[in-house]
Amino acid sequence: xxxxxxxxxxxxxxxxxxxxxxxxxxxxxxxxxxxxxxxxxxxxxxxxxxxxxxxxxxxxxxxxxxxxxxxxxxxxxxxxxxxxxxxxxxxxxxxxxxxxxxxxxxxxxxxxxxxxxxxxxxxxxxxxxxxxxxxxxxxxxxxxxxxxxxxxxxxxxxxxxxxxxxxxxxxxxxxxxxxxxxxxxxxxxxxxxxxxxxxxxxxxxxxxxxxxxxxxxxxxxxxxxxxxxxxx
Numbered sequence: 001x002x003x004x005x006x007x008x009x010x011x012x013x014x015x016x017x018x019x020x021x022x023x024x025x026x027x028x029x030x031x032x033x034x035x036x037x038x039x040x041x042x043x044x045x046x047x048x049x050x051x052x053x054x055x056x057x058x059x060x061x062x063x064x065x066x067x068x069x070x071x072x073x074x075x076x077x078x079x080x081x082x083x084x085x086x087x088x089x090x091x092x093x094x095x096x097x098x099x100x101x102x103x104x105x106x107x108x109x110x111x112x113x114x115x116x117x118x119x120x121x122x123x124x125x126x127x128x129x130x131x132x133x134x135x136x137x138x139x140x141x142x143x144x145x146x147x148x149x150x151x152x153x154x155x156x157x158x159x160x161x162x163x164x165x166x167x168x169x170x171x172x173x174x175x176x177x178x179x180x181x182x183x184x185x186x187x188x189x190x191x192x193x194x195x196x197x198x199x200x201x202x203x204x205x206x207x208x209x210x211x212x213x214x215x216x217x218x219x220x221x222x223x224x225x226x227x228x229x230x231x232x
Contacts, residue, residue: 020139020140022205028106029047029107030198031198032191033100036148037145037148038148043107048134050081051134052134055117055120056133057081059124062121082108086105089104150197151189154188154193157181
């Protein structure tokens with residue numbers, strides 16, 4: 001059983017082992033549906049709910065599932081959670097449900113979800129598994145939203161376009177127009193733009209990590225060392 005604290009679990013999900021920037025898992029929705037912030041946030045929230053539910057149920061059942069059938073059981077749990085989330089979105093966020101389309105049921109095939117069930121939830125208690133699912137989901141959603149914001153701003157000069165699909169009628173007032181849409185860079189809205197945005201985010205993360213390591217190295221070398229014992 002892993003004995004890391006809750007703070008370590010959160011840091012792993014949000015930064016150190018982010019499923020989008022480090023593990024590079026679930027790239028299909030990252031690159032396909034992240035054309036706007038609203039699309040990215042909608043899919044991200046569905047992924048968070050799936051991770052929390054599946055991690056919690058896997059942790060609850062971990063001592064009652066035979067090792068030989070654990071993977072099919074995990075897939076069944078994840079598929080059930082995704083089906084319930086899909087029905088909720090169809091009922092309460094029908095417009096967004098139509099926009100996201102096939103990418104909602106495709107959450108079942110997201111390697112990050114089955115990976116957390118196998119690597120963490122099946123070996124830890126329910127609270128720790130739930131926190132891990134939440135941290136990984138928020139980290140994944142953060143990457144989705146960052147890519148969506150970058151592509152939406154560069155591609156069509158707006159932010160939070162079609163927010164009413166997620167927030168209701170009052171969401172129409174959330175749209176921010178930065179410059180006219182006809183001046184947008186079309187490449188940002190196409191699949192190559194998603195790859196470019198993803199590469200930029202990975203480069204920024206690597207740069208930040210390198211600077212943090214560079215700051216930590218001098219402080220480690222300047223720590224005073226204990227004097228050697230004198231020999232008579």
